[in-house]
Amino acid sequence: MNDAAGSADDSPNFDHGEIILTSSEIHPNHWRMEAEVPAEQVKRFGRQLRGVKPDIHPQEVATLLVSVLVDEGLDRIGRTSYIHRTLTPETESPILHPEKPFCGSFDVDGFAQPQWPDFSAIKIREDSIEVTDALVEQEMLDQRLDAGTRTPLEGPLKAGDEIVADVLARIPGHEKPAIEVSGITLRIPDRDGFLNTGGVLLPGGESLHGHHAEENVRFTSSLPTNLFDPELQGQPLEVDIRITSATRVSPATEEFVAAQYGSPNVEILKTQIRFALKQRLADEQNKTIFEQFLPQLQKMVPIELPDFAIEEMTKKKRLPPLLEKLRAKGLDEEATKKAVQKAWPSMKADAHRVFGRQILVKMLAQHLKVRTSEEDLLKTIRFEAARLGKRPEDLRKELVDNGTIGPYSEKTLELKIASTLQSHITEG
Structure with missing residues (x-):
């Protein structure tokens, strides 16, 4: 031309x-x-x-x-x-x-807008959203435990106790851990509850009941179905937990928690909790909708990615972490070169998958005229901060300082697209 x-x-x-x-x-x-x-x-x-x-x-x-x-x-x-x-x-x-x-x-x-299919042909399963009194009371209990009094525990663990532990979780057959964290504080869940491992909620945490400090516990679990990476969603896990210390928590009173939040009384605080839970569940549903929608759309709208760009993105985004890991192992130049050659095809395939998803999402946002604002991003950060047990302003500063705010911006865009799509797709 x-x-x-x-x-x-x-x-x-x-x-x-x-x-x-x-x-x-x-x-x-x-x-x-x-x-x-x-x-x-x-x-x-x-x-x-x-x-x-x-x-x-x-x-x-x-x-x-x-x-x-x-x-x-x-x-x-x-x-x-x-x-x-x-x-x-x-x-x-x-x-x-x-x-x-x-x-x-x-x-x-350089990409042109694709021929978009009829979105109503894409079938989505939507779970009903209902914030029950039991959910409100459970959230209230969690807040009371957060504000409670802690004493060292030598006896057997039960629901509501806290431990400091090292967690290692692997997908069977995978060498790289899906979760690896040291010195994390975990709250022991009720039976059928979830163990919050730094924002990743795992079933099976009741296996910790009856154990003591300085014990090792192994149980089977699974990754959540709403993870950002579709290939990890719902994958089975083998979880190893090494308990270093344990604490019994005496919950604070509801009145104390209400005063902490500046609420006039307990009933108003519970109303605020109910509203926050509705917002959280709506976001979770939007995330679930999008993760059902996108794989079907990818099959209908294949995007051909130019190889030169994927090669460059592999060098920029995937290669540096590998080189850092190899240097930490003390490999010489020849061994490093061989390790990079061996890992290159899988790194490139990973870059292709990630950027293919990102491009399709951006094209879709352009097609639907969806834009995100700073307030939309702050809402996502507030939601994630609640999951991680952090203050929103602290999490935002951490993301900016580490240069890792990008995935949160992408997640914000996806949630807003999912909300827009609800009038276009079919429940089935």
Whole structure:
């Protein structure tokens, strides 16, 4: 596809129409763009940037101009980039020169909107949402235990007691643990209750009843069916728990908890708890809806991912953690190279699966005109903070500091899509 330049004008501003662009699809959704910006337009671009940032470095000007070129190229061919843009192999970086055109060749992923199926053909099972008095009372008890008095325990464990423990949980046949955490505080659940292992709720925790501090306990369990990773949902687990200490908790009174939350009385607090539970269950249902919907949609709308982009994402996202792990083992250069070669196919397949999902979700959001706000993200963080037993502001700071807020943004978008989809899909 060839896009010729427009005519020159006397405007002092940068003119996108003067960009000379040739775009060609060399593989499905893999585009190569050859661009040229006339010298006069390069000057205008630099002047405009210096008007905003007088001390801007020439390299920053060049980087921004490349971004403008690729965005312009995508706009002209009606495509959207979701993964990666880079220089075309065996070409040089474009050089910024005040008297010469700015030229470069770039490879970029570029996707068109797919042909969407009739969403009513997708069958979804929706569980009824009912916040019973028993659920409210259980939540109230949990709050009373959180605020309760703790004393060391040497006797047998029972529901409501707390332990500090190391947890190791594996899917049978998998070498890598699904859960591995040390020094975590766990509350012993009732029979048929769930053991909260840092936000992952596991059945089978009643196996801890009757055990003592400094004992090891093994039981079978399963991962939740609403995990972010579909391949892990509902998988069986072998759970090993090493108890290092135990505590008996005497619950605080309901009046004490109400005062802690600033509620005028216990009944108003229970009304607030009921409302919060309804919100939590609605979010859980949206998550369940989406995890049923997306695999069916992926079969109906296959997305072909360009190999160059998946290769690059594997290098950027999957390779660094592996190299860090290999360095910790003290492997030499040759052994590290062999380990990377062995792991590369599975890392690349994992990157393909993750980015395939992300791209389809973003396309779907664009199709449904779904956008998320800062308040939507904060709602997701508040929900996760409650699951993890943390203050929302502390969790948000932790996510920002660690650079791990991305998955929460993705989850927020998915929940909002699920809410929008409820009027389009069929219960079955």
